[in-house]
Amino acid sequence: MALKHLPQETRPREKLLQRGASTLSDAELLAIFLRTGLPGTNVIELAGQLLQSFGSLRALLAADLQSFCQHKGLGPAKFVQLQAVLEMSLRYLTERMERGEALTSPEQTRRYLSHLLRDRHREAFFVLFLDNQHRVIRGEVMFEGTIDAASVYPREVVKRSLELNAAALILAHNHPSGVAEPSQADRRITRRISDALALVDIRILDHFVVGDGEVVSFAERGWL
Structure with a gap:
């Protein structure tokens, strides 16, 4: 008809x-x-x-x-x-995240990161830079890698954090395989970045791993 x-x-x-x-x-x-x-x-x-x-x-x-x-x-x-x-x-979603409001909803952050990273065919490492009231200053994909890995350099994260005068960070990366379960390598690089940031009094609030239908939080696992 x-x-x-x-x-x-x-x-x-x-x-x-x-x-x-x-x-x-x-x-x-x-x-x-x-x-x-x-x-x-x-x-x-x-x-x-x-x-x-x-x-x-x-x-x-x-x-x-x-x-x-x-x-x-x-x-x-x-x-x-x-x-x-x-x-x-x-x-639109990025502007909503970056308009200076404090991050008060983990679900909102999850949805944003999932939308941003879930369908990428290569691994990408994303950082949300926050001020001392946990308001978003900026979000950036800092590193991109092959189908299953990204080269992440803690010193570059520290350098960019200082440039933006960030007080805290939220990290995120995707697993192109679709499986959100963090690897041992994910945990190691998170610890390295956390240790490097601690030297300049910047905290990591969370690290999200984005899979096909799930987003895993390091903070919820007690790993931060």
């Missing part, structure tokens, strides 16, 4: 305006992004077919250009638009 023949209250755009974006299904949200369907297939049906083909909305969003464009209804222009939307979303 053509979209124009559906009851107005069930059309994605109208439904969003009346009830809010959170009430829409993945297919309805994707339909708004796609805007148009294909001959004989309305945009909601096309969205459903794409989600089934990719396996999930997350898999579609994480697809590279080649795999994205192999599907009917998608092409380079849509890929560019999607990457722009994803980058705006990340910058």
Whole structure:
């Protein structure tokens, strides 16, 4: 059935305006992004077919250009638009984290770090620099590595912390394997960084390891 023949209250755009974006299904949200369907297939049906083909909305969003464009209804222009939307979303989350408010919610920090690091194909070491009231000064990916390791240099972390006048840090890195369980190497480098920072009176509040569906906290494990 053509979209124009559906009851107005069930059309994605109208439904969003009346009830809010959170009430829409993945297919309805994707339909708004796609805007148009294909001959004989309305945009909601096309969205459903794409989600089934990719396996999930997350898999579609994480697809590279080649795999994205192999599907009917998608092409380079849509890929560019999607990457722009994803980058705006990340910058929005980053701005919320960096607007000077104190970090009061571990869950908020977890969501931000998961969104930032979870779908990276290579390991990245991220640092949140905080002031003495635990307000975010800045967040940076300081080191990037191969598929399973990153070279992390404590002296560079100390140097950047002093440049930003940070009083405390939150560390984070991803495991591209999807398994969030920290390794012995993770624990060793955390201790090395902690020891180096202690010389200049800077604390590590936590170190999060981001996996596919889990974020592990060193502080919750009693390792800091």
